[in-house]
Amino acid sequence: xxxxxxxxxxxxxxxxxxxxxxxGRSRAAVxxxxxxxxxxxxxxxxGPSGAGKSTLLHALAGVLGSAEDDDADESGTLLIDGRFPxxxxxxxxxVQQDPETQxxxxxxxxDVAFGAENLAVPPAExxxxxxxxxxxxxxxxxxxxxPTHALSGGQKQRLALAGVLxxxxxxxxxDEPTANLDPAGVLEVRDAVIRAVTASGATLLVVEHRVExxxxxxxxxxxxxxxxxxxxxxxxxxxxxxxxxxxxxxxxAQGVWIPGRVPVLVGARPGAEPASGVPTTLSSDAGVLLExxxxxxxxxxxxxxxxGARKAVPVLSGVDLDLRAGRALSVTGPNGVGKSxxxxxxxxxxxxxxxxxxxxxxxxxxxxxxxxxxxxxxxRAKELITRIGTVFQEPEHQFVTxxxxxxxxxxxxxxxxxxxxxxxxxxxxxxxxxxEANPYTLSGGEKRRLSVATVLAAHPRLxxxxxxxxxxxxxxxxxxxxxxxxxxxxxxxxxxxxxDADFTRALGATELVLGGATGTVFSGSxxxxxxxxxSVKGEA
Amino acid sequence: MTEERGVLDPYAAxxxxxxxxxxxxxxxxxxxxxxxxxxxxxxIDWLSAGIAVLCELLILxxxxxxxxxLWNRAWPLxxxxxxxxxxxxxxxxxxxxxIFSFGIxxxxxxxxxxxxxxxxxxxxxxxxxxxxxxxxxxxDLADAxxxxxxxxxxxxxxxxxxxxxxxxxxxxxxxxxMARRARGVGASGNVLSGLAAKLGQSFGLxxxxxxxxxxxxxxxxxxxxxxxPRTWARPSRLSAVDAWVMLGxxxxxxxxxxxxxxxxxxxxxx
Numbered sequence: 001x002x003x004x005x006x007x008x009x010x011x012x013x014x015x016x017x018x019x020x021x022x023x024g025r026s027r028a029a030v031x032x033x034x035x036x037x038x039x040x041x042x043x044x045x046x047g048p049s050g051a052g053k054s055t056l057l058h059a060l061a062g063v064l065g066s067a068e069d070d071d072a073d074e075s076g077t078l079l080i081d082g083r084f085p086x087x088x089x090x091x092x093x094x095v096q097q098d099p100e101t102q103x104x105x106x107x108x109x110x111d112v113a114f115g116a117e118n119l120a121v122p123p124a125e126x127x128x129x130x131x132x133x134x135x136x137x138x139x140x141x142x143x144x145x146x147p148t149h150a151l152s153g154g155q156k157q158r159l160a161l162a163g164v165l166x167x168x169x170x171x172x173x174x175d176e177p178t179a180n181l182d183p184a185g186v187l188e189v190r191d192a193v194i195r196a197v198t199a200s201g202a203t204l205l206v207v208e209h210r211v212e213x214x215x216x217x218x219x220x221x222x223x224x225x226x227x228x229x230x231x232x233x234x235x236x237x238x239x240x241x242x243x244x245x246x247x248x249x250x251x252x253a254q255g256v257w258i259p260g261r262v263p264v265l266v267g268a269r270p271g272a273e274p275a276s277g278v279p280t281t282l283s284s285d286a287g288v289l290l291e292x293x294x295x296x297x298x299x300x301x302x303x304x305x306x307x308g309a310r311k312a313v314p315v316l317s318g319v320d321l322d323l324r325a326g327r328a329l330s331v332t333g334p335n336g337v338g339k340s341x342x343x344x345x346x347x348x349x350x351x352x353x354x355x356x357x358x359x360x361x362x363x364x365x366x367x368x369x370x371x372x373x374x375x376x377x378x379x380r381a382k383e384l385i386t387r388i389g390t391v392f393q394e395p396e397h398q399f400v401t402x403x404x405x406x407x408x409x410x411x412x413x414x415x416x417x418x419x420x421x422x423x424x425x426x427x428x429x430x431x432x433x434x435x436e437a438n439p440y441t442l443s444g445g446e447k448r449r450l451s452v453a454t455v456l457a458a459h460p461r462l463x464x465x466x467x468x469x470x471x472x473x474x475x476x477x478x479x480x481x482x483x484x485x486x487x488x489x490x491x492x493x494x495x496x497x498x499x500d501a502d503f504t505r506a507l508g509a510t511e512l513v514l515g516g517a518t519g520t521v522f523s524g525s526x527x528x529x530x531x532x533x534x535s536v537k538g539e540a
Numbered sequence: 541m542t543e544e545r546g547v548l549d550p551y552a553a554x555x556x557x558x559x560x561x562x563x564x565x566x567x568x569x570x571x572x573x574x575x576x577x578x579x580x581x582x583x584i585d586w587l588s589a590g591i592a593v594l595c596e597l598l599i600l601x602x603x604x605x606x607x608x609x610l611w612n613r614a615w616p617l618x619x620x621x622x623x624x625x626x627x628x629x630x631x632x633x634x635x636x637x638x639i640f641s642f643g644i645x646x647x648x649x650x651x652x653x654x655x656x657x658x659x660x661x662x663x664x665x666x667x668x669x670x671x672x673x674x675x676x677x678x679x680d681l682a683d684a685x686x687x688x689x690x691x692x693x694x695x696x697x698x699x700x701x702x703x704x705x706x707x708x709x710x711x712x713x714x715x716x717x718m719a720r721r722a723r724g725v726g727a728s729g730n731v732l733s734g735l736a737a738k739l740g741q742s743f744g745l746x747x748x749x750x751x752x753x754x755x756x757x758x759x760x761x762x763x764x765x766x767x768x769p770r771t772w773a774r775p776s777r778l779s780a781v782d783a784w785v786m787l788g789x790x791x792x793x794x795x796x797x798x799x800x801x802x803x804x805x806x807x808x809x810x
Contacts, residue, residue, distance in 0.1 A: 061762045094762040100708060101755035104701050104763070109550055110679050113773040115763035126773040127550050144550045149707065163763060299714075349718040381724045390722035396748065397719035400740060414724040440747070458724060 010039035010203045011091050011170030013060065017076030020055055020064065024071065029055040032233045033076070035222065039170070042197065042204040044214045044240070047224035048254035049443050049473060052231045053207040056224075057173045060205070061094035062086045080171060090119040092171040093164030097179050097471075099153045102160035108134070108151075109144030111159060115167040126166070133162040136196040138188075152335060154185030158192045165196055172197055174206040178213065179471040182335045182499050186213055209473055212259040215240040223247055226254075255445070255473030262502045263478035267485040288322045289363040289462050289493050290346065290376070290388075295319040295355035297338055297345040314353040315341050316514065323462060325362070328484070328494040328509035332501075337515030339497045340393070340466050346495065347390040347464040348376025363387050366461055385411055389460030393467045395451035399439040404431055404450060407439055411458035425453040429479065445476035452480065456487075463487065465496045469503050481506045549774065559675070560781060561603040566681040567688050568782035569672045572789030576668050579793035580661060585807045586653055588800035589660035595792040596667045603675040614670045621662030629655025664796075678703065683776040694766055701760060705752055709745060716744045 019031040030052035037043055045053050056078075058064045062085040065072055080088045093115070096102060105111040112130045121129070134140045137158040151159060157177050164172060174193065178186040194217045197204045208214055215221070221243040225235035236247045244251075244258060252258045296314035316338035323329060323346070331339045344350045346357055358374045364387075371383045379387070392398055401407050408422045426432045429449040434442065439450060448468070455463070463484075469477050484494055484507055498504060504511055549555075555563055580592055600606060611618070632651035640647040647655075682700040686693040720726075726737035760766070800806045 058758070063758050063761045089764050089767065092762075094759075096755065096759065098752075098755055100705075101752055102759055103704070104756070104760055106677070106679055106704060110774070114760075114765070116771075117773050118764035118766075118770050120769050120771045123771050123773050123775065126771070130550075130773075143554075145554055149704075160759075167763065344718060347722065349721060381721050381726050384721070385724040390719075392715070392719045392722070394715075394719075396751075397716050397744065398723050399744075400720060400723055400725055411724050454723065 008168045008170050008200050008202055010201050011037075011080050011088075012039045012082075013037035013171065013203065013205070014079045014082070015056075015076070018059075018078040019073075019075040020052070020059060021073040022055075023073075027230050028052075028073075029231065030059075031075075031231050033078075033224075033231075035234055037171075037203055037205065040201050040203055041220060042194075042218040043206070043220045043222055044211070044218040045205060045207045045222050045224065046211065046251060046256050047235075048226050048256065049445060050231065051224035051226040053224060054175055057094060057175045057205065057207060060085050060092050060171065061173055062089065062092065063094070090115075090167050091169055092173055093167050093169035094173045094175065095157065095160045095164060095177045097176045099156035099160075099180060102163075103148045103151075103156055104163070106148055107144065108139070108142050108146040108148055108159060111148055112162045112166050115163050119167055129166045129168070130162075133165040133196075136165055136199055137162045137192040138195075152185065153181050154188040157181065157185070157189045161189070161192060161196065165200065168200070169202060171203045171205065174204070174208075176208055176471070177206070178208065178210070184334065186210075190214065190217065209471070210257045211240075211244065212257065215244065215259065223251065252474060255475035257474050261474075262506070263474050263481070265478060265485055265506050266482040267489065287325050287362045288360045289325055290323040290357065290359055292319050292321050292346060293356050293358070295342075295345065295357060296353040297341045297350065298353035299341055299350070300353075314338075317354065319355070321512065323493045323495060325461070325491045325493050326488055328488055328496070328507040329512060330504040330507070330509040331495065331497045331512045331514060332499065332504070333514035339514055342514070343464050343466055343495060343497045344390070345377070347388050348379055348384050349390060351377045359387065363461055382415060385455075385458040385460060386415060387460055388462045388464060389455035389458060391452050391455050391463070391465045391468060393470060395447035396440065398451050398454065402438055403435070404437050404439055404442075405435040407450060407454045408457050411454060415458060421457055421459065425457060428483065429453045444471060445473055448472055448476055449479065452483070460492070462493045463495070465494070465498075467497055467499070469498060469500045477503070551774070559602050559604040561599075561671070561785065562675045563779075564781045564785045565684055565688070565776060565778050566672075566676045567684040567776075568778065568785045569676060572785050573668050573672055575786070575789040576793050577665050579797055580664050582809065583797075583800065583807050584654065584657045584661060584809055585800055585805040586657040586660055587803060587805040588796040589657060589664040591796040591799055592664035592792060593660055593667065595795065596664065596671065599788070600671070603671045605671065605674055609674075610667075610670065613674060614667065617666040617670065618663065621659050621666065624662055625655040625657075625659025627655075628658045680774070680776070683772065683774050687772055687776040688778070693770065697765070698760075701756060702753065705749065705756065708752070709749060712748055713741070713745055716741050716748070720744070 013036065015033045015035040018033040019028050021028040033052075033056070045056070047053055055064065059078055060080065065074065065086070078085065080091050083091075085092060103111055104114050109127075109130055112133055113126050116126045116129055130144070131140070134142065139155065139158055139162060148156070148159065161177075172193070177193070178189050181189065190213050193204070193206070204218070206214060206218070211221075218240060220237065221240045222234060223236040223243065225232040236243050248258045248261070252261050252263075296317035297319070298314045319342065321329070331342060333339055341350065345352055348357070357376055359371075359376055364370055364374060367386045369383060371379045373379070376384060376388055399407060401410055405422070405426075408425055409419050412419050412421065426435060429452070431446065431450060431453065434446065439447065442450060452465075452468070468480060472480070481503065488494055488507065494507065494509070496503070496507070496509065561569065576592065580589060597607075600610060629647050629651050632654045638648050639652065678700060682696045685691045686696040720737065720741055725740060726734055797806070
């Protein structure tokens with residue numbers, strides 16, 4: 001009969017000279033890996049992008065080398081408890097990055113039961129396992145028929161973890177499980193992982209850019225290396241503090257986030273008050289580029305021409321703010337309060353649900369063709385991109401051509417302009433060697449840099465960025481920050497939706513805090529935001 | 541099968557509160573659908589279809605629906621049925637007394653009845669599907685198809701999981717549209733470039749959908765999906781309710797066809 005404790009026999013992982021090359025690639029994803037994980041050990045796996053961290057996790061989860069990837073090449077051995085991962089079904093469970101694709105079924109209970117069903121666990125034993133797993137990840141309060149689409153990102157990731165725990169795996173694998181979450185979600189998931197894994201005694205292997213989140217909860221840190229000629233196996237391994245002590249410098253240079261090391265931006269004045277990245281000559285008489293008056297925003301009001309626009313319940317209302325040349329504004333607050341919707345509305349991509357967004361004469365008179373209307377959402381695409389540039393959270397949403405170079409040329413060509421800025425941007429964002437590459441094949445950091453560069457190619461006066469630093473390594477973070485400081489200095493106005501307090505500080509941005517327990521709205525201020533009573537008032 | 545008896549259905553309590561059709565097995569509901577549809581495709585008279593529509597409206601409470609909820613779900617179908625009926629009435633050859641004439645449109649008594657027959661038939665066939673979908677959980681349908689109808693579970697569960705992503709596609713389409721406008725797509729503003737822009741947007745959506753789908757496939761495979769035998773946490777069973785559902789369908793079909801034949805309105809189309 002079934003045992004009703006969640007304890008499992010923890011798994012041992014052994015890699016000897018293990019390597020993997022994906023089909024159709026010339027470069028190995030992992031090479032010469034020697035690694036031992038003791039049963040029950042909790043290990044944080046670090047390394048620059050391209051070191052093969054995700055490949056190792058996929059291999060251990062038994063999902064590498066499926067039918068589509070048949071000309072892949074494996075070398076050496078990788079074993080779980082002395083068996084090949086593919087033959088050790090159910091010994092390892094994997095949680096990945098994107099919460100939307102971690103949910104399989106429509107009801108919470110069914111989703112958690114899914115893995116156990118696939119392992120042919122007797123039905124009578126499945127539901128006690130499901131309840132236990134939900135309890136372990138702190139979702140025990142949810143009814144089993146709660147719809148999974150109604151969960152937050154952090155809850156979806158905890159649900160995925162519960163689905164894995166219900167399989168009673170000896171090895172839990174986490175591939176950047178918190179990269180897409182807000183700060184509250186990050187801690188929520190981290191705590192659930194540690195509590196559940198400690199209870200079951202399973203071995204834990206977690207890949208994450210942000211060392212600070214995990215370093216006090218793991219037994220060991222393992223660093224994988226990557227040189228110019230490919231991955232180079234384990235570079236360092238040991239207790240977290242010792243490894244960070246000896247490898248911190250090198251890791252930080254490779255873009256790993258090391259606790260206590262916020263990258264220094266080029267153009268930031270050392271020792272100066274960080275909240276004044278704004279040139280003093282401009283700050284007093286900086287012109288307003290865009291103003292919002294009594295603005296309500298809603299996703300549903302997408303119809304640009306007013307045809308068929310339905311009455312929508314605004315997610316956020318009563319917003320008054322000014323965006324000024326050479327100033328940065330950061331919009332912060334918990335998920336779901338309408339930060340992105342506000343940014344998209346200000347950027348002229350969504351129609352306001354009520355109230356107005358109006359470009360100033362300074363913004364309208366940019367370039368040759370002056371728009372007939374002052375409201376950005378009524379501008380034609382051509383009129384929009386020279387005035388307001390928007391960088392979306394997911395870079396792939398904005399790719400419209402087949403090569404990096406064509407992406408950069410696209411904006412100027414639409415405008416019938418010269419392409420003199422293209423080479424400069426290629427070089428500035430370290431994309432020269434990738435000019436011919438397909439944008440979809442780039443790494444996460446490269447995609448982010450490209451998506452910013454493509455928008456800048458049209459020379460907008462106002463830049464709107466949605467979570468620009470999400471999931472980025474420290475190196476891309478610093479490059480992005482330095483570039484934005486430079487733009488601010490040139491009189492561009494920068495609006496960012498972000499959870500990243502370091503980023504806000506580094507740009508010297510005014511902070512606009514949205515949301516609160518009651519759903520009302522207030523404003524916090526860095527330097528220049530005026531607090532309103534029931535409405536948001538901000539200036540930047 | 542013996543161990544299945546020990547399984548406490550965790551949704552039993554919620555299901556007990558449901559109206560009759562909510563408690564029925566999805567498979568019997570689809571059987572009922574088939575019975576009614578098959579009975580109604582043979583004739584285009586207005587009487588048999590009218591009786592079926594009337595019966596279907598009467599069983600709405602059994603599915604936890606009322607007229608307003610039904611209208612919210614079914615108005616596009618109603619609109620299509622009205623349009624179909626209208627064009628039939630206008631275009632059918634005019635026999636019998638003309639009761640309506642406006643320009644090129646004329647409508648005789650015969651064509652009016654024909655149009656009415658089409659309208660009601662469209663509704664009579666569409667309404668059961670709307671009613672069944674309104675009171676059926678997709679997961680339960682998949683369970684029934686795999687366990688009772690013995691369809692391959694890889695196919696059934698794969699489809700079920702993929703359907704969840706369809707809901708996300710609507711939002712994704714909107715986001716991609718905005719993201720491309722922010723790049724200056726559709727700048728020249730003529731019809732041709734507008735069409736090209738929509739085509740590009742579709743391609744973007746396709747790429748994102750494939751990415752999502754392959755990530756979901758990895759998630760499912762990592763949870764042991766696809767290889768070897770599996771168990772079912774929710775055994776799909778037939779009960780007395782299901783016999784009533786099938787019987788009800790037979791009664792509705794029988795009444796519609798029987799009365800129509802008895803009155804002489806039945807009118808075979810083949």
